[in-house]
Amino acid sequence: xxxxxxxxxxxxxxxxxxxxxxxxxxxxxxxxxxxxxxxxxxxxxxxxxxxxxxxxxxxxxxxxxxxxxxxxxxxxxxxxxxxxxxxxxxxxxxxxxxxxxxxxxxxxxxxxxxxxxxxxxxxxxxxxxxxxxxxxxxxxxxxxxxxxxxxxxxxxxxxxxxxxxxxxxxxxxxxxxxxxxxx
Numbered sequence: 036x037x038x039x040x041x042x043x044x045x046x047x048x049x050x051x052x053x054x055x056x057x058x059x060x061x062x063x064x065x066x067x068x069x070x071x072x073x074x075x076x077x078x079x080x081x082x083x084x085x086x087x088x089x090x091x092x093x094x095x096x097x098x099x100x101x102x103x104x105x106x107x108x109x110x111x112x113x114x115x116x117x118x119x120x121x122x123x124x125x126x127x128x129x130x131x132x133x134x135x136x137x138x139x140x141x142x143x144x145x146x147x148x149x150x151x152x153x154x155x156x157x158x159x160x161x162x163x164x165x166x167x168x169x170x171x172x173x174x175x176x177x178x179x180x181x182x183x184x185x186x187x188x189x190x191x192x193x194x195x196x197x198x199x200x201x202x203x204x205x206x207x208x209x210x211x212x213x214x215x216x217x218x
Contacts, residue, residue, distance in 0.1 A: 068210040074113040079199040084109035093136035099166045100138030125149040154180040183214035
């Protein structure tokens with residue numbers, strides 16, 4: 036019986052200690068280094084973006100659709116404004132696979148290399164893209180000044196007419212405390 040009393044006494048103390056430790060370790064998240072900005076991705080069919088595998092079913096190729104299973108690759112310039120002649124500050128390289136039968140959605144993977152005024156390096160993203168609606172993509176890694184970065188980017192269509200389509204890419208980047216201690 037004495038062992039049961041000790042266990043009953045120790046267990047609540049351990050649980051309280053664990054809860055207090057967890058609360059203390061998450062309280063510093065309000066002071067994360069962050070960076071928020073937008074750029075514009077310019078994708079020109081058969082110049083910076085290509086279909087490398089034709090899809091097999093669903094809708095046909097249109098201004099905003101590709102058949103289910105279509106594999107598309109791109110290497111698109113990123114500029115400061117929606118005007119293609121504005122200053123290029125990065126490049127988006129990646130691939131997408133049409134993942135819906137209506138041809139409007141795909142799974143995308145991209146590395147966005149950036150040369151900004153105070154930051155340079157790359158941000159890697161992955162996620163679902165909708166061709167005609169905004170879509171959030173989680174950041175899964177980074178290099179250079181973006182090493183250890185977390186967050187997401189939002190891709191929003193700006194101009195979907197013509198050979199060159201334009202997307203606004205809004206970056207919402209956060210560095211965990213351990214990544215900024217040396218800076």
